[in-house]
Amino acid sequence: MAPTFPASRLSKITLAAASVALCLVLRYFHRRKGTYAALFGDPAKLAQRVKSREEDYDFDEYDVVIVGGGTAGCVLASRISEDPNIRVLLLEAGSSSIQNPFAIIPASYSKLMRSKHDWNLQTVSQANAGSKARYWPRAKLLGGCTCMNAMIFHIGAPEDYDEWVLLQKGQEGASQWAFKEFDKYIRKFEKFTPSSEYPLVDASLRGKSGPVHTGYGYASYGTKQFIEACANAGIPAVPDLNTHKGTMGVSKVMTYITPQGRRCTAEYAYLTAEVLARPNLKVITNAHVTRILFDKSGATPRAVGVEFTQKEGETFRVKARKEVVVSAGAVHSPHILMLSGVGPADHLKEHGIPVVADLPGVGSHLMDHVVIDLNIMDKSKSGIGHLKGETVLDGLKLMRELFTYKLTGRGALTTNIAETIAFVRSTDPKLFPPDQYPADHIDDQTSGPGAPDIELFFSPMGYLKHGQGKLRPGHYFSLHGVLLRPTSTGTIRLKSRNPEDPPEIDPKYLSTQNDVATLVRAARLLTRILHTEPLASMVDPAGAEDAALDHTFHDLDDAAVADAIRRKAETLYHPACTARMAPKEDGGVVDPFLRVHGIPNLRVVDASVFPTIVSGHTAAPVLAVAEKAAELIVAAVRSAH
Template identity: 70%
Template sequence: MHPAITPRGSRVASWSVVLTSLVLVARYAYSRAGKRGEYPALLGNPAAAARRIRRGEEEYDFDEYDVVVVGGGTAGCVLAARLSEDPSIRVLLLEAGESSVENTFAIVPAAYSKLFHTQWDWELFTVPQTDADSQVRYWPRAKLLGGCTCMNALIFHIGAPEDFDEWVRLQKGQPGAEQWAFKEFNNYIKKFETFHSSTDYPQVDSSLRGTSGPVQTGHFGHVSKGTRKFIDACAKVGLARSSDVNTHRGTMGVTKASTSRFLLTFISPNGRRVTTESAYLTSEVLARKNLKVITHAHVTRILFDKSGPMPRAVGVEFSHGKGQKFRVKAKKEVVVSSGAVHSPQILMLSGVGPGDHLTAHGIPVVADLAGVGSHLMDHIVIDLNFRDKTNSSLACLKGESFAHSLSFMKALFEYRMSGRGPLSSNVAEAIGFVRSDDPALFPPSEYPERNYEDTSSGPGAPDIEVFYTPTGYLKHGMVSMGPQHYFAVHGVLLRPTSTGTIRLKSADPHEPPVIDPKYLSTEHDVAVLVRTARLLARIANTQPLASMLDPVGKDDALLDHTFHELDEAAVAEAVRRKAETLYHPACTARMAPKDEGGVVDPFLRVHGIPNLRVVDASVFPTIVSGHTAAPTIAVAEKAADLIKAAISASRLRSSA
């Protein structure tokens, strides 16, 4: 086990009961008619869709596709489904992992952390973070179709409208930049969504939500008693209430209390996690003759033809199983959709990236692009944990005592019968968005004048998020806190100024890249998180949430009952120690002019390689002030239209 996640004591044997029960309920409640392998698109044998490389690279003809999509994660599943809607476009989707639709932990909303440190996780770690207590940080990244939509907290949030208008400005007038403005981009958000209205939320304007997309959203999932108390405490300290933080009106405020949900989730009406695999790669889509999906396909490089004035992507090489190598040919385009970590890694392994870095690893340079793997941005979160004297937490999910196991069996029965109860919790049950310069929250009499830059995308956009979980956790749940009940409040730095890099460790495509986000390397980031931490402590000690605090917790060094007593320097030290990823890496192949460190243009084409695109969160020009799943899905929806238009135009030119 990695030294950063050494557990405090051993887990009790009763957890095996929890795991076994989860597997049984998921298989019973959500098994599909037939196995995924029965659909012709989903291939366990790559030789049915690709040519095995044996004696020489030029010895076999290629199997050909119009578009090869590299990576079946959050964006890749969207692309494969949308592109294959046109029966004249032959599509191949390559995914290093396997299907998630029968994976218990990718089905039950509250179970996603059980994917951590398994065969379904890339098991990534950063280098030691010099300015964040010199610790390495664990970065969970799902190795499954659907990607990190299998492994997130299911919060449907699009970011602030100003974020996307800022994306336009960062394009510096490049042709096509204006299409990323919120007014236009919001059409793609609505395109992927089917919103389920609720009588408990008459305030939500359904006309602003999507009505016919493949992704189901709504106010579904468990609501803990503490969640309501958190929202009321937020209101008392000065956070505005909001019934919908996903419209053109903006994202500020705390999600409004009701008798039902407090935020929109990617949870279906029957309590199932909605991933991009389950939403887009349906049985009907997989039955299309023009779509093939190869799982367990680890892409090793993109192949290029460099004979013309500009290099062209002509195919992809991948490994499958023990040492077997395969190749496929892309007649029209190659699209890299492997996420903010692996997309730049694959580009660099293929010769697209910083020339000196590639040369140092003996990789021939196809395109010298300094921006590949640079400008890495991530949302940093700090967690304050508290002992819950009301015993209303999700402790039953941890299985650390016999009593918890009994509670779990009750929750399991409720979930089995109705799709509700604690197992349907998305864990992060309430969120709020604020600005660090809000005088109502940070009165000048208590806070010195802000001496750091405003990094928000506009006056109506936040730079801080707060959220509540009816459970406590340390190091992503890998450190045992004991079998008691806990709750936690969390603060997120939405607009960091610290930027890092993804770099190759070697030319071996099976070796993880070097991840260095350079957390808290600017005073700005520390200053905003110090304000955030003090706000969290104030919320936790405000009624009615304060009524849940168990005084016994003051004697536990792992908890934060006395955090509000710390001085400014001690809070800053705690921030550096506590900082963790919120699982939102982005911007490592950003959409910007080449001389501004950009990798792709506004049409998501790699600079200098007209038929190679990148489509995932790595193309964000800068990180959004909110959660990244919804914007990534919308980027993929838009990219599918861009690619279809390009193929159509190419065919018209050929026939002219």
């Protein structure tokens, strides 16, 4: 007699089988062609082991050493090494993502969360956000968070970059960050694939020959309903949110996806087999950088090398003849700088770290986008919740989707989850009539009259806590509100001088009333859209009986909404501004050429250099910043020869 299993166990077996099939099929169909001459280099051949007496040896020498192979680091390594006369070393704490199935298939990125490929970071308890810590996903892979995000291609508002210029207060080189100058770097990285489903997109305004593919993945039934409901609620539908015309309105999300349906990570785009075959580029993975090395004998300190460890505990050093570039992200870049003696002097002394440069701005002015999620039961049953494989039937549907994806590069597995996006202003009198929303409750924090401070988006599934929580089996969709221009700022600080200890992260979420008031307006607008046709017809009234859902959110008064917002607030994965491009006296860490104040051959290149956070998603601005930084670094190295 054949064995029988309870439904819950059978579901797990089916899901496990689907996961195994997913891994095997994706590994086969997405194998990267070519060789990897530079990748996974033996550190003993590319660097020097640290011995008992440092002065007994000379360690390996490079022109440029890049710390961190994430979004920016991949760009820098590829672009700088285009000059065959510049010897480049890229150090990455994680491994390659190029054949990792969860960094290939667009919909599967949450599988990387809390895995060995995630730094598994937590904030400190947030006093103004439910008095609970928050989980911060940060990818530990080549390609960084382009492997583990919602793939949203969005550049922010043009006014954001003009604001960056103003925040430089006349420093030399400030004007190069104006949108009219910076836009060319956005177009430089992009390779847009037009879609017959979205014929109104003006391809002449999109990049055509860059390494980063952009285009469109799956669109669920609810995506189209959300766009129409937004339009009926007063948010105009627009074909493209990424042009000089601005970013206001609602549209289907453009994503980082290849024509074959593959997630286009920074590693996939920039560290191709051809790039890795360059004799002047080396990449060491599983290299945990512990500190930057300095020569302090001159009038100003000079970065001369980098120290790193490997899994086995061995310590290595490499020498940088010209430049050290820190591109470890808005959490780890300030962490590494402080471990190296660059940061607030008092804080460094508390941990017994010798001060190389007293820069109070390192790790300060931390900004992040806060999101709230509203989960709704879906009467249309048109969502993609089956991709979670939580039931036997869902597991079977998942396997069907897998083979559709394998054969065609299409289907629900090409969704980015956050399928549709809208940008509005909290002070828009059409959306927030002054008689219902007194203007004195909100201070305008936008970068200009055409820039937003609220983002809304739609997902064709429900989820809690980044997909780590559970809803009852069923059909759901979710609506989300994002605070784009927070006035709350936090810090990254050392827990200890031990590089193995994670930094202390305190974003100080919702510590100003203005942030809460803005999110209250976002929540009110979301519930209004929810009850606007045709989206309203998707709402299953039975969901009102489930306390885990948000069907009755619109019945709450403002105080109750504010309380719910504090409990629901989560990161949208956009930490920034912890090594700001601004004058030193204003808390800046780098100048407009991304050089650390007082250490001219040490640069920072990632989201930490944003003078203030952009009113949108951060991956595209980081790619463009890195494209520009590569030009600056190549010019500096050439002039130094």
